[in-house]
Amino acid sequence: xxxxxxxxxxxxxxxxxxxxxxxxxxxxxxxxxxxxxxxxxxxxxxxxxxxxxxxxxxxxxxxxxxxxxxxxxxxxxxxxxxxxxxxxxxxxxxxxxxxxxxxxxxxxxxxxxxxxxxxxxxxxxxxxxxxxxxxxxxxxxxxxxxxxxxxxxxxxxxxxxxxxxxxxxxxxxxxxxxxxxxxxxxxxxxxxxxxxxxxxxxxxxxxxxxxxxxxxxxxxxxxxxxxxxxxxxxxxxxxxxxxxxxxxxxxxxxxxxxxxxxxxxxxxxxxxxxxxxxxxxxxxxxxxxxxxxxxxxxxxxxxxxxxxxxxxxxxxxxxxxxxxxxxxxxxxxxxxxxxxxxxxxxxxxxxxxxxxxxxxxxxxxxxxxxxxxxxxxxxxxxxxxxxxxxxxxxxxxxxxxxxxxxxxxxxxxxxxxxxxxxxxxxxxxxxxxxxxxxxxxxxxxxxxxxxxxxxxxxxxxxxxxxxxxxxxxxxxxxxxxxxxxxxxxxxxxxxxxxxxxxxxxxxxxxxxxxxxxxxxxxxxxxxxxxxxxxxxxxxxxxxx
Numbered sequence: 064x065x066x067x068x069x070x071x072x073x074x075x076x077x078x079x080x081x082x083x084x085x086x087x088x089x090x091x092x093x094x095x096x097x098x099x100x101x102x103x104x105x106x107x108x109x110x111x112x113x114x115x116x117x118x119x120x121x122x123x124x125x126x127x128x129x130x131x132x133x134x135x136x137x138x139x140x141x142x143x144x145x146x147x148x149x150x151x152x153x154x155x156x157x158x159x160x161x162x163x164x165x166x167x168x169x170x171x172x173x174x175x176x177x178x179x180x181x182x183x184x185x186x187x188x189x190x191x192x193x194x195x196x197x198x199x200x201x202x203x204x205x206x207x208x209x210x211x212x213x214x215x216x217x218x219x220x221x222x223x224x225x226x227x228x229x230x231x232x233x234x235x236x237x238x239x240x241x242x243x244x245x246x247x248x249x250x251x252x253x254x255x256x257x258x259x260x261x262x263x264x265x266x267x268x269x270x271x272x273x274x275x276x277x278x279x280x281x282x283x284x285x286x287x288x289x290x291x292x293x294x295x296x297x298x299x300x301x302x303x304x305x306x307x308x309x310x311x312x313x314x315x316x317x318x319x320x321x322x323x324x325x326x327x328x329x330x331x332x333x334x335x336x337x338x339x340x341x342x343x344x345x346x347x348x349x350x351x352x353x354x355x356x357x358x359x360x361x362x363x364x365x366x367x368x369x370x371x372x373x374x375x376x377x378x379x380x381x382x383x384x385x386x387x388x389x390x391x392x393x394x395x396x397x398x399x400x401x402x403x404x405x406x407x408x409x410x411x412x413x414x415x416x417x418x419x420x421x422x423x424x425x426x427x428x429x430x431x432x433x434x435x436x437x438x439x440x441x442x443x444x445x446x447x448x449x450x451x452x453x454x455x456x457x458x459x460x461x462x463x464x465x466x467x468x469x470x471x472x473x474x475x476x477x478x479x480x481x482x483x484x485x486x487x488x489x490x491x492x493x494x495x496x497x498x499x500x501x502x503x504x505x506x507x508x509x510x511x512x513x514x515x516x517x518x519x520x521x522x523x524x525x526x527x528x529x530x531x532x533x534x535x536x537x538x539x540x541x542x543x544x545x546x547x548x549x550x551x552x553x554x555x556x557x558x559x560x561x562x563x564x565x566x567x568x569x570x571x572x573x574x575x576x577x578x579x580x581x582x583x584x585x586x587x588x589x590x591x592x593x594x595x596x597x598x599x600x601x602x603x604x605x606x607x
Contacts, residue, residue, distance in 0.1 A: 064088065091116055098454070102183035104191075108457035122153040124173030140170070154447060157440040158204075164437035165201060174443055178202070181450040189423055191458065192465075193390030196397055199430035200423035202449060204442040207381050207408045208301035210420035211348070214404050215292070215309040217433045218345055218375050222289050289345035293335055293374075295327050295360050297350045298552045300541050302379055307542040311345055315544070318357065318553050323491040325552050327361040329368060336372050346375035346403065351393060352383035354531070354562045357552040358495035359383070362392045366400025375403045382411035384421075385468060385567040388497045397425050404429065409445055413452050414568045419445030464567050469497070472565040475574045476500055482578055486585050491560060501562040504532060508559075509591050515559035521584040527577060530563040 064072070069085040091113045098105060098117075126132050127140025134141070140155035142148045148155070156171035158164065158178045165182075167175045186200045203210050292306045295316045306313045314335050318325040327349070336344060347369055349360040362378060369376040383389035384407045396402055402425060409419035424430050456464070480490045483502055491501045504515045519532030535556060539549035547554045565574075 095120075098180065102180060103187040104184045104453050104456075104458045104461070106458050108460050109454045111455075114451065114454055118152045121173040121177050124171075124176065125154060125156055126170040127155055128153045128173075151443065151447065154443050157443050158446060159434075159437070159440050161439050163435045164203065164439075164441045165431070165434035168440070177450055178443075178446050181446050181453070184453045185421055185449065186423070188453065188461070189384070189390075189421075192384055193387045194394040194397070194423075196394060196425060197423050198425050199427040200421050201430050201434050202409075202446055203420050203422065203437065204418060204445045205420055206301075206410075206418060207379065207406055207420050208305045210406045210422050211302065211305040211377065211379065212309045213433055213436050214377055214406065214422060215305065215311065215345060217429070217436045218377070218403065219289060219309075220436070221429070221432065222345060222375075287342050289343055291335075291339055291344045293332055293344060293347045295332065295349060296552055297353050297357060297379075298546065298550050299353070302348060302350070303542050303544070306348065313542075313544070314339070314344075320553065320556075323356050323558075324493045324495065325357045325556075326495070327358075327365065329361055329364045332365065333368055333372070336368075336374055341373045344374050346377050348377050348379060351378050351380045351389050351405070352386070352498060353496070353552075354564070355493040355496050355499040355501035356491045356556065356560070356562075358493055359389060359392070362396040362402075363399060366396035366402055368400070370399075370401035374401075376401050377403055378405035380405040380407045382408060382498060382564075382566060384412035385465060386497045387465065387469075404433070409449055412567065413449055415445070415448040415452055418442075419449065468565065468567045468569070471569055471571060471574060472497065472500075474571065475565045478574065478578055482582055486589070491558070498566060499562060499564050501560045503558045504561050505559050507585070507588050509588060509595065513591075518561055518584060518588065521587065522580065525580045525584065527580055530561050532559070532561045534559050 064085075066085070069081055069088075072084075073081045094105065094109060094113055095117050122128050125140065127134065127142075138156075140153075142151070142153075142155050154171075154174050154177070156168055156174050158168060158171075158174055160166040160168060165178075182200060182202050185202055186197065189197045189200060203213070205213070290312055291314050292309075292311045293314045293316060294302065294306060296318055303313060316328055316331045316335065319328050320326075332347060347365055349362055349365050351359045351362055353359060360378075366376055368374075378393065380389070380393065383393070393402065393405055404422055404424040407421050407423070409415050409421060410417045422430060422433055453461075476490055479500065479502060483489055487506055488503045491503065493499070493501065504518050507518050508514045509517060515534045516532040519530055522530055531550070533550035533556075535551070535558070536547060537549050537551075539546050541549070548556055551560070563577075
């Protein structure tokens with residue numbers, strides 16, 4: 064209701080009561096006005112009535128919700144189910160257009176406004192989470208793997224348009240390197256010699272001109288089609304599938320080990336760039352959030368290397384947005400070196416249903432180009448979910464969750480270590496990983512059928528989801544590539560272990576309940592082991 068309608072209401076209801084209602088309405092409108100003006104996450108959370116008021120106003124701006132609209136196209140926001148309509152608040156047109164997922168949709172001004180506002184709030188979130196230098200982001204209705212694939216596709220298009228020289232060609236053996244330019248000039252001279260002799264011209268001048276011409280041509284030659292993506296090993300299928308399905312060959316870099324922790328072999332990355340040539344490499348795909356005992360990649364060192372060698376750098380930051388420590392590394396890496404894009408999941412960081420991701424970067428045009436790579440319109444659902452969550456949390460609410468994650472991680476590790484000491488096992492020391500925890504299960508095999516991974520299956524039967532158990536020397540084929548020690552991010556990790564995450568949204572109650580159920584599982588296995596030992600002793604005695 065606007066001011067004139069409230070004035071008319073005063074003829075029907077006591078003026079004092081109507082003015083109270085009008086004041087309440089103005090306070091909500093003030094929050095909405097602030098959001099539209101600042102385009103940042105509200106400092107404090109909105110209540111559900113304010114959220115509902117704004118969404119109803121937004122939905123009324125889409126053509127499918129106009130009172131007199133007549134739709135005669137094949138896609139007019141028609142929704143058969145009342146439950147589906149209610150779930151989406153009538154926002155049925157989606158976002159974007161066929162040429163750009165970030166474009167304004169003429170039939171859906173409300174949905175387009177919500178998409179732009181939510182994207183602006185996500186950008187604000189990335190900045191306050193530790194990357195103030197980020198320039199742009201794109202909120203997509205795809206999970207992390209597909210977002211990586213789109214990023215690779217956009218990089219391929221950019222690579223095709225690039226001409227030599229590029230940064231680092233001299234080091235990487237590219238077209239501008241002295242040995243290649245000299246070789247090309249030499250070839251041109253060989254071709255030119257017979258012509259010079261036939262015409263009786265001065266060979267020296269002709270050869271010099273040919274060499275100069277060849278050098279100039281080489282300096283402007285388009286880069287060859289990229290074939291490789293350099294990928295420090297992380298035993299998670301999504302990254303590998305994104306690389307292969309985008310049409311590239313993964314160059315897998317095995318990790319180094321120091322103590323319990325696995326970390327990036329930066330020297331091996333550089334060796335591969337030199338061996339293959341920067342022009343044949345699409346990018347280095349590094350990982351900033353991962354399962355222990357692997358530590359996040361050395362993002363800063365990789366960024367510096369990529370800048371020096373003229374190679375693109377994409378970071379899989381799947382659930383790193385929730386960690387100030389990880390985000391700080393990204394910010395430093397971008398300031399010192401090169402990061403073309405970093406990709407994160409919405410469900411892992413913002414506690415929304417699976418199906419959304421965020422591509423962010425430090426070059427606004429590149430992010431816009433990725434947006435244009437997406438084919439067709441896109442679903443509104445992930446945008447809608449993220450909007451509801453961010454205004455429902457507010458900046459203070461999200462900050463509180465981040466603090467809780469950090470405190471819970473410390474508590475979880477301490478309590479887990481106490482429990483494991485009773486069973487002769489221990490928490491693996493992975494100091495650079497602020498989200499994932501792992502502990503040894505070397506002594507928890509029962510028999511050939513019930514090996515160390517039996518701990519994981521027993522926990523699952525007790526309604527514990529998330530932990531994953533890994534046995535040494537497990538072999539697995541992914542995308543046609545054979546891995547030894549799959550799951551442990553290296554060929555020969557010295558322990559069987561169980562890994563879990565202490566992620567955003569986890570509570571002390573969750574931790575305590577997990578530890579109680581874990582204790583019960585470990586006790587049961589020890590009892591089973593004891594029973595088998597006694598049985599073997601008895602069988603041996605009878606055999607004698």
